[in-house]
Every structure is written in C-alpha cells, then in structure tokens.
Amino acid sequence: QVQLQESGPGLVKPSETLSLTCTVSRGSISNYYWTWLRQPPGKGLEWIGYISNSGGTKYKPSLKSRVTLSVDTSKNQFSLKLSSVTAADTAVYYCARGVYDLAPPDYWSQGILVTVSS
C-alpha cells in the first residue's frame, strides 16, 4: 500500500518560512489529491489544503495568504511552504492522500513535529 513520509526541519524561527516535503512511495503521485494537515500539541486536527498531481490547489481560507503547495511528479513528491510563522504554527504536520478532490484523506504519513521558536 502507498506510503507517505515527510521531511524537513523540526525547528523554525518566528517570521521565517516553514518548508516540508512529502515523498510518496509504493504508489504513483498521479491521479490523486495530496493534502497537508496539522495538529497542535494536545489539540485537534486542522486541514491546511490540497494539491492535485496537475497542480490544482485548494487552501483553508484563514491560511491561504501564507500557504504555498507544489508538486514534483518526477520525484513523486509534494511540498508545503508556510510563511511568516509564529508559535501558533507549532504542530505535528501530516501529509495525506485523497483519491479525488472531495474525498477524505485516506493514507496518512506518520507526522512530523515542527516547533516555531527562536
């Protein structure tokens, strides 16, 4: 079955840009929708947005001005950039797959904790 693995720094300074990459293995990145979500420590889940393999995107409205999603089909990877981070962006970040644009994320990564701190 498909596997997803995030990579990126676990510590980001306030006002800087958080950058994460998700590598898809045991499956193709084509014909699916690739989602980013996060979960602040001790809190609930939050959807950030998705990108299709062709580059179409949809973002959570409150994050839209700071989020950029991209996909690299040649590497079977997709990426998240979140700019101007604050302590409120400290969370476990997950990448996940959707089988179509309105499908719920089915396969999830294990999650990576990103802490925003100076």
Next chain:
Amino acid sequence: QSVLTQPPSVSAAPGQKVTISCSGSSSNIGNNYVSWYQQVPGTAPKLLIYENDKRPSGIPDRFSGSKSGTSATLGITGLQTGDEADYYCGTWDSSLNINWVFGGGTKLTVL
C-alpha cells in the same frame, strides 16, 4: 471553536456499544459526505468511515456510520480496550470558500 461539534468524551465498558455524535449545519454535514477518523495517541489518524457509512478495507464491521440532516453518528459495538482513542468527524464546508473541517474530537475511554 470547531465548525463541527462533538462531545469531548464518552466512555463504556468492554463489550458494550458506544455512539459519538457530530453536529454541523447545512453548509457542511447537511450537504456533504461525512468521514470519521480514529487516532490512537502518538499515531496518525486512521480513516474509519467515509461517505457517511462506508468502511475502508480492513476496518471491522464493529464500526458504523450514519447521517441524518445536519448530524452524523459513529457507532462502535463490542468495545475493546484497543478502541480507546480520539475520534474525529470531518466533512467539506462551503460557508465561505470550500474547505475541509473537523470536529473537535471525542476521547473514548473503555472502562
């Protein structure tokens, strides 16, 4: 405050049945499919139910989902200690720009 409302916690004894509610509005549950996730502490969420009442391959039929109007319900029968986890409902919301929303989560304790 979450767009979808769930009870913070529920509890039941092993072998018993429990239900978890998820309340929304016409801009989300009322006009979209509902999904349910199980999250054991320290692990990633796992999809339990999609399209209101469908189970992905490998999910036992002890787990069931239903929807009526602007509310949805997750049912778990034959409770096991391994079911102790946080459960989240989720769906699309189109009140402003369409985006995916979750409930605040419900902690299930198997006594």
